[in-house]
Amino acid sequence: MTATSGGVTVVGAGAISALGPTARHLWDGVRNGRVGIGPVKALPMDGLGTELGGEVTDPVRPRRGYRRPEAFRERVVDLALVAAEEAMAALPAGLVPPERFGVVLGTCNAGLLSAREWLRAVRDGTEPDPRLALLVTPQALAETVGAAFRLRGPVLAVNTACASGAGALGLAADLLRRGRADAVLAGGSDAFSDVCFAGFNALESLSPEPARPYDAGRRGLSLGEGSGMVVLVRSDFARAHGLRGIADIAGYGLSADGYHATAPQPEGRGAARAIGAALRLSGVAPEQVDYVNGHGTGTSRNDPAESSALRLALGEAEAARTPVSSTKSMTGHMLGAAGAAEAIVTAYALAERLAPPTAGYTTPDPDCPLDYIPGAARPLAGRAALSNNFAFGGANASLVLTAHGAGHLPPAPDADRVVITGVGLVSPAGRTPAELWEAYRAGRAPVRCADGLRLSAVDFDPDRYLTRRQRRRMDRLAQFGIAATADALAGAGIAAGGAEAEAVGVVFGTGTGPMEAMQRFTEPLLAEGPAAADPAVFPNTVYNQAAGQIAMHLGLRGPTSTLSVGHATGAAVLAYAADLLAAGHADVLVCTVADTLTEQVGRAYAALGAASARPEGAPADGRFTLAEGGVAVVLERRSAALRRGATVLGEVLGYGMASDASRARLWDARGRGVERAMRAALDDAGLVPADVRAVWLAAAGLTAADTAESAAVHRLFGLSPEPELYAPRSVLGEPMGVGGALTLALALHQGRSGGDRPVLLNSSSLGGSHVCLAVRCGAGEPRSTTDTRGESR
Structure with missing residues (x-):
């Protein structure tokens, strides 16, 4: 198959989030600074340090079905299908043969609700429905989405916790550049669960108010749910078939902190390596970056580490002049879907030449000394932008997006056997x-x-x-x-x-x-509620936790991903x-x-x-x-x-x-x-x-x-x-x-x-x-x- 250095274009986008049921709702809400974080209605919130989250309140009704127990729906699948149906609508039916159409889906928790239902049945002494087992794993999610659209190309699941969505887009772009597919449906999906809320609560990470990333008064993160999906094609394919592009993915970078199971490397060195690799591989210089969609969780450690990473990767002068904002201040942290949803926001920011604000940011923090776009959106030159996502286990991912039609061409890779x-x-x-x-x-x-x-x-x-x-x-x-x-x-x-x-x-x-850790963490919650959540076990419930442990114990800090x-x-x-x-x-x-x-x-x-x-x-x-x-x-x-x-x-x-x-x-x-x-x-x-x-x-x-x-x-x-x-x-x-x-x-x-x-x-x-x-x-x-x-x- 022929490898190419050409661009990869986003020709379709779909999203469902706390800001609404479509990608347009997501972008319009973010650019207007609208906060979708509010009281969570679908879950009991007793015993938690917050009642808030970025909950999807619109009906989640995909048109396509999937194999499941009759009285049960796996919400992470439903969210992914809704977003995928919107993204796929941008591509003419039959344009890409099914055998040349792939799927790469990122998720942090995958079918956690199905796993919880299985364990609940076991605890209650009843026989779990075997079909629940078909919905638990990340690959089950990817295959369910692929089967819904009859896509027969590569089907893969990426599981780098909160960096999963960004990693999925990067891998999808690789498949296209290497000629392994003509189109890829890529993105991320995660759903609310009492298990997830209990885990972050045990880590004392949840904010009692809507998250205020980078602000001196920030008190933690707000969880969110939803899905972001895009259809990617090679840029030459888009031109040949008259497909309208939103933005191009010029490249991406990965790295491992090799530092801690949940906390980032304090000086941001690991994240800086991912950003630097993304710029190098995409052929974009720091001075060409006009906007950064930051990881911006609102926690005391993550925001300063990310600020340091940007200063290391871009240089002090360029970091000081480059505007940064956090989508999570409006959607909540969508976990494995965050990287995909935020890449969609970044793509629209380039397309409409508008940098969205950081909601709730009012008071500068000396440890976060960059321009975080307070108040309202501002005009953007629109050449290139970064979208950053950093995760448990020290997994870092950075995407470089460029304006579609701007003529930027990533450098040809220095290929080797x-x-x-x-x-x-x-x-x-x-x-x-x-x-x-x-x-x-x-x-x-x-x-x-x-x-x-x-x-x-x-x-x-x-x-x-x-x-x-x-x-x-x-x-x-x-x-x-x-x-x-x-x-x-x-x-x-x-x-x-x-x-x-x-x-x-x-x-x-x-x-x-990590089914051993998942069972150890979940079973006490079913019996006793959030008070039984073990903060020592919760970090082990993410799929990439072993990769983080390997990096930490053996001193490996190069690119990392988990499939x-x-x-x-x-x-x-x-x-x-x-x-x-x-x-x-x-x-x-x-x-x-x-x-x-x-x-x-x-x-x-x-x-x-x-x-x-x-x-x-x-x-x-x-x-x-x-x-x-x-x-x-x-x-x-x-x-x-x-x-x-x-x-x-x-x-x-x-x-x-x-x-x-x-x-x-x-x-x-x-x-x-x-x-x-x-x-x-x-x-x-x-x-x-x-x-x-x-x-x-x-x-x-x-x-x-x-x-x-x-x-x-x-x-x-x-x-x-x-x-x-x-x-x-x-x-x-x-x-x-x-x-x-x-x-x-x-x-x-x-x-x-x-x-x-x-x-x-x-x-x-x-x-x-x-x-x-x-x-x-x-x-x-x-x-x-x-x-x-x-x-x-």
């Missing part, structure tokens, strides 16, 4: 790829049966990696991640905590997320990291994927029909084993690896993504989505089927999925000699999101004696999202940096 230099793992079958390979060859794995489900758990001693004090507030998800990452870095010859590690980024993935793509997570994380490296976001990234077994995770899989005791019509036939574990893989730009003298274990040649987009959330029986992902991976790598030595299958013992994948493989290779086929997950178990990274570790080990012919590695989510990686195992011979078609590799 991406190689693999280190692997670390935590698995029930062993701690090294060699041990896993022997277990697979011998057909053995530690398995126990519980409630009709085959389980394979890790026997893990964390003392080698963490002291008791270090892991006192850390769940097993983070422990697995830290252990695997430490071993991978050591294998790559990078000293954790050293100067070299500071520039290394973390792209984390988890299929089911949750179900069973396809491991492959998706590797694919995204490879694109980040190829585009110059970093020289080295560690891709870490982890998932843990809990009683309720096992119960959910059993309810969905993956149990050995198969209910009539369920997809499992007694061969499926649910496993846990963690795998970390160090990826590097080849030039950086050569400079370090690193040992190259293999190379990521390309990848493909596709979705079945089934409203029933079942696999396509013919395997057409899997086949499209494999063909896209071959095209991206410049390969033909005859080049492939082996295919590492996603097959894990679920008959419907395994049969579909088998059909796809047979069609792809046709009359060509069929490659070797490996199905390690059918023996070692399906470690949920870890599977794609686990098979890579095995392929690298087995490939040492198999020559350097490429292999394909398949992964598929239970919702029909497919990712295929094309990888060369072993050092091999250097390939030309230009393939036979003259495309940059």
Whole structure:
């Protein structure tokens, strides 16, 4: 696929927020300084330090349906669909083929209401509706939205807490620039819940009055809910089809604070790195930035840290002259939706050349010495603007938007090949790829049966990696991640905590997320209310908390993001990291994927029909084993690896993504989505089927999925000699999101004696999202940096 340095244009926008049911309501309310924060009506607020929030009071009635319990609606899905329907209306029907239309959705809490309902049923001694399990995870949200519009391109979920929406737009822009889609529906969504209010209340972060960001008298944040969604296309595509643009996304930057689970780095150094990277990659100089839509939460620590970050990134003089405002002063903090909604506001600010105010800002704070636009909106030159979002776990994201039609062209990326230099793992079958390979060859794995489900758990001693004090507030998800990452870095010859590690980024993935922490935090609330909220546990309930712990404990402060793509997570994380490296976001990234077994995770899989005791019509036939574990893989730009003298274990040649987009959330029986992902991976790598030595299958013992994948493989290779086929997950178990990274570790080990012919590695989510990686195992011979078609590799 051809990579391009061209712009990415916002051609459609949709939003639902406390300011109204459309994107226009959002923009009109913000530019007029209208505060939508008021008494919350839909939730009991007793026992909290506030009664206020940015509540959506308009009817939330999407036209498209989704699979759910009859008497239950998942509000985060409804909000996302309403915003998506508005955004999609800007694009002529049929203009983009479904196979070239992707979805990237950011969320902090995903289907938290569904998870709460599940736990409530368990507490009450009733059987939870199995359909609740289909709505809990971030990928379930993304796949539900994609299926509603029959979009069959890449479908991904980004989960960097309050930076999720911004990260989703950045990833979507990457897919377009790399030629992996012609259009992407991207944005964020989060809904109010008593769980979320109780958590922020336990952290003493909630303001008893509408939030007043940057003001000397600020008293905390106001929570908000809603969704912001945009349709993105490449700028040349927009021009060719006469699509009206609102603004362009010129680039984005990511970074990790590596400092604290909830508090920002006080001097703003981490956030400044994200802003600086966004400016560098977009080709926008600090003096060209005419407006900043700030993170602006209204808390005592965040606002000064952000002010310092802007001064570091822009320089004292430019920061002093650049107006800044906070949308959160009017909508409340929309969590995972904030970055998307605020990007929409920033786009309209550029389009209408008007910088909106910060509501409630009246008294300057010496620690926040910038121009925060008090009172009313003011005219704006409208060349370029920043939209910043910073999150729990020290995840920072900054978007650069430019005026549409202004002719700004981001610089061409300094493309490079991406190689693999280190692997670390935590698995029930062993701690090294060699041990896993022997277990697979011998057909053995530690398995126990519980409630009709085959389980394979890790026997893990964390003392080698963490002291008791270090892991006192850390769940097993983070422990697995830290252990695997430490071993991978050591294998790559990078000293954790050293100067070299500071520039290394973390792209984390988890299929089911922090369900251990979610259960520990939520169950006491169901019985006792907000007073039972544990402030030590609440930070662990966000999906990116493990990434933050990895960064903090191992000293990694490069770009960071977190994806949750179900069973396809491991492959998706590797694919995204490879694109980040190829585009110059970093020289080295560690891709870490982890998932843990809990009683309720096992119960959910059993309810969905993956149990050995198969209910009539369920997809499992007694061969499926649910496993846990963690795998970390160090990826590097080849030039950086050569400079370090690193040992190259293999190379990521390309990848493909596709979705079945089934409203029933079942696999396509013919395997057409899997086949499209494999063909896209071959095209991206410049390969033909005859080049492939082996295919590492996603097959894990679920008959419907395994049969579909088998059909796809047979069609792809046709009359060509069929490659070797490996199905390690059918023996070692399906470690949920870890599977794609686990098979890579095995392929690298087995490939040492198999020559350097490429292999394909398949992964598929239970919702029909497919990712295929094309990888060369072993050092091999250097390939030309230009393939036979003259495309940059």
